[in-house]
Amino acid sequence: MEKRVINPWTWQDARSYVQAVEVKNSTGTLYVSGQTAIDDEGRSSKADMKTQLELAIKNLEKVINQADYDCKNIVRLTIYTTSTEELWPHFKILQDWVEKHGMQQALTMLEVTGLFETLKVELEATVVK
Numbered sequence: 029m030e031k032r033v034i035n036p037w038t039w040q041d042a043r044s045y046v047q048a049v050e051v052k053n054s055t056g057t058l059y060v061s062g063q064t065a066i067d068d069e070g071r072s073s074k075a076d077m078k079t080q081l082e083l084a085i086k087n088l089e090k091v092i093n094q095a096d097y098d099c100k101n102i103v104r105l106t107i108y109t110t111s112t113e114e115l116w117p118h119f120k121i122l123q124d125w126v127e128k129h130g131m132q133q134a135l136t137m138l139e140v141t142g143l144f145e146t147l148k149v150e151l152e153a154t155v156v157k
Contacts (some may be wrong), residue, residue: 077109094119099129107135
């Protein structure tokens with residue numbers, strides 16, 4: 029697989045994403061449903077935003093690894109949150125995770141009026157091989 033990053037600017041670097049990612053010669057694409065802070069028994073978390081973000085990341089990693097893909101090859105990440113104001117102080121958690129895996133992904137963050145049950149953040153990804 030070949031990846032090419034397109035960044036007409038440098039300001040996005042401080043925000044841990046790229047403007048576009050071109051992928052050529054991939055052998056597979058994994059489209060991951062939004063992962064949230066739901067435990068192994070299917071119970072939605074009632075915890076704070078930080079805790080929910082950490083569990084959503086853990087669940088996203090679990091699905092990606094179970095499919096035999098690597099987080100470093102996430103090329104598209106969408107974040108849905110019920111409060112960007114509440115999420116923003118914890119954004120470093122996401123940035124550290126991106127750095128840990130050496131990811132270079134296109135990113136969109138959306139504030140929504142609600143998520144399933146008591147959930148506050150959801151992560152949706154596209155991963156390539």
